[in-house]
Amino acid sequence: MRLDLFISKKIPEISRSKAKQLILEGKVLISNQIMRKADHRVKTNEYIQVHHEEKDTDELIPQDIPLKIIYEDNSIIAIDKPSGMVVHPGAGNISHTLVNALIFLRLEIKSVGHEKRPGIVHRLDKETSGIIVVAKNQKTYLALQNQFRKREISKEYLAIIHGNLQAKTGKIDYSLGRDLRDRKKISPKTKKGREALTFYKILDEKKGFSFIKLTPKTGRTHQIRVHLSSIGSPILGDKKYGKKKDTFPRMALHSYSIEFFHPEKKEKVKLYSPLPSELKEIWDRL
Numbered sequence: 001m002r003l004d005l006f007i008s009k010k011i012p013e014i015s016r017s018k019a020k021q022l023i024l025e026g027k028v029l030i031s032n033q034i035m036r037k038a039d040h041r042v043k044t045n046e047y048i049q050v051h052h053e054e055k056d057t058d059e060l061i062p063q064d065i066p067l068k069i070i071y072e073d074n075s076i077i078a079i080d081k082p083s084g085m086v087v088h089p090g091a092g093n094i095s096h097t098l099v100n101a102l103i104f105l106r107l108e109i110k111s112v113g114h115e116k117r118p119g120i121v122h123r124l125d126k127e128t129s130g131i132i133v134v135a136k137n138q139k140t141y142l143a144l145q146n147q148f149r150k151r152e153i154s155k156e157y158l159a160i161i162h163g164n165l166q167a168k169t170g171k172i173d174y175s176l177g178r179d180l181r182d183r184k185k186i187s188p189k190t191k192k193g194r195e196a197l198t199f200y201k202i203l204d205e206k207k208g209f210s211f212i213k214l215t216p217k218t219g220r221t222h223q224i225r226v227h228l229s230s231i232g233s234p235i236l237g238d239k240k241y242g243k244k245k246d247t248f249p250r251m252a253l254h255s256y257s258i259e260f261f262h263p264e265k266k267e268k269v270k271l272y273s274p275l276p277s278e279l280k281e282i283w284d285r286l
Contacts (some may be wrong), residue, residue, distance in 0.1 A: 002037040003028070007050055013061040014052060025220065027051040060118070061095055062104035071271050075140040075224065075264045076133055077106060080273045082140045083129040083250045088117035102134060113141045121145050122153075125222065127238070130157070130255025131273035143263035148219065154259040157224060158203075158213040158275055160252035160283055162243060163233035164210055170204045172227040176220045188230050196220045198227045209236070209286050213256070224253065236282070252279055 001009075007028070007102040014022070018031035020038040020142040022028055028035050029049040042048070081087070081098055088099040099117060103110045109119040112135055121144040134140035147153045175193030179185040197217040204211040210233070214224050222241070228234055229241040237248035259270040 001042050002038065003030075003035065003040040003048075006042045007048070011050065011052075012063075013059065014050070015059045015128075018059060019278075022050060022052055048084060060089065060110060060116070062102055062107065062110075063095060063100040064104050065096060065101035067098075067101050067105060070131060070273060071264065073199055073264070075136055075262070076144075076270050077102070077109075077136055078133045078258075080130055081124055081132050081255075083127055083276070086126045087123045087132065088120055090116075098132070106136060109136055112136065113145075114137055122148060122155075122219070124255055125225075125251075125253075126155075127251035128253045128255060129250075129273075129276055130190060131258050131271055132255065133258055133260070133271070136169065140263050144260065147260055151217065152261065154257075155216060156257040157216070158254045158256045158279075159214060159224070159228070160236045160279065161210050161211050161212055161228055161233045162246075163208065164205050165200075165202060165212075165231075167232060170200060172200065172231060173197045174227060174230055176223060179213055186220070186226045188226070191262055194218075194220060196223050198224055199271055204283075206286050207285075209283075225251075248282065250278065252282065254279060 004016050004019040004023060008014055008016040018217060023038045024036060026034045026036060031047050054170060070080050071078040079098065086093040086097045089097050102119060112119045115198045120134065121133065121135055124130065124132055126181065135144055174188040174196060176186050176188060176196040177190030179187035180189055195218060199215045199217065201213045202210050203213055216223055225235055225238055225241045234242035236252040237246060238251050249264065254275055255273060257270060257272045259268060262269045
């Protein structure tokens with residue numbers, strides 16, 4: 001096997017092109033001698049050293065992380081994301097994301113869409129569990145992106161919130177933008193607010209808590225969380241926008257369903273992710 005290919009197979013975070021670069025730079029030694037030929041054929045008992053710092057590479061690393069697949073065909077794969085998993089690498093999260101797991105499972109996704117978040121056409125917060133749809137080819141990626149842009153995709157969420165709302169159904173219609181005092185937060189109190197609309201329906205109530213279905217008509221950052229907090233009924237376990245004394249270990253927000261027009265099948269598809277057992281149990285205990 002060629003030396004550059006051998007290195008990339010033995011060290012997953014190093015791509016073949018990166019391995020070739022390291023060889024040409026003299027950072028690969030064979031039996032303590034610098035080897036500058038990427039096409040060198042590796043032999044039995046050769047002692048190979050690779051001098052490489054992981055922080056120097058921007059390559060996405062395939063990682064063998066178990067995923068729960070809800071649906072898959074030639075065009076899309078739908079995953080039931082657990083709470084606590086980041087969707088794609090970013091500042092502070094360079095590995096163990098949904099994308100790292102996806103490109104290990106389906107390597108072809110790595111070449112779809114944005115190089116840093118391949119296949120991703122919509123996102124969920126780290127703390128939010130539930131369904132997320134990923135494109136497996138460029139045609140599907142562009143088609144789904146276009147549907148999101150035109151607001152033709154319908155999503156439903158389930159949540160447990162603090163408080164009991166007067167109206168059993170209604171809408172929250174507050175424009176959202178960066179908070180005036182804390183740029184890391186989203187708020188209705190902002191200079192440059194963008195339209196944000198969320199419809200809700202109360203499914204069940206207990207004293208001081210409600211089980212609620214939410215249908216966002218826009219897709220602003222933290223929209224559901226901020227909208228519910230702004231009316232005095234934040235999501236249970238929301239550390240960023242919720243109650244300070246809330247000790248629930250995870251945020252009680254779940255992406256329950258998504259409906260879209262399938263670019264290949266030319267028909268509407270609706271997919272579901274059941275409510276996680278830990279949210280069912282907390283509702284029963286409240």
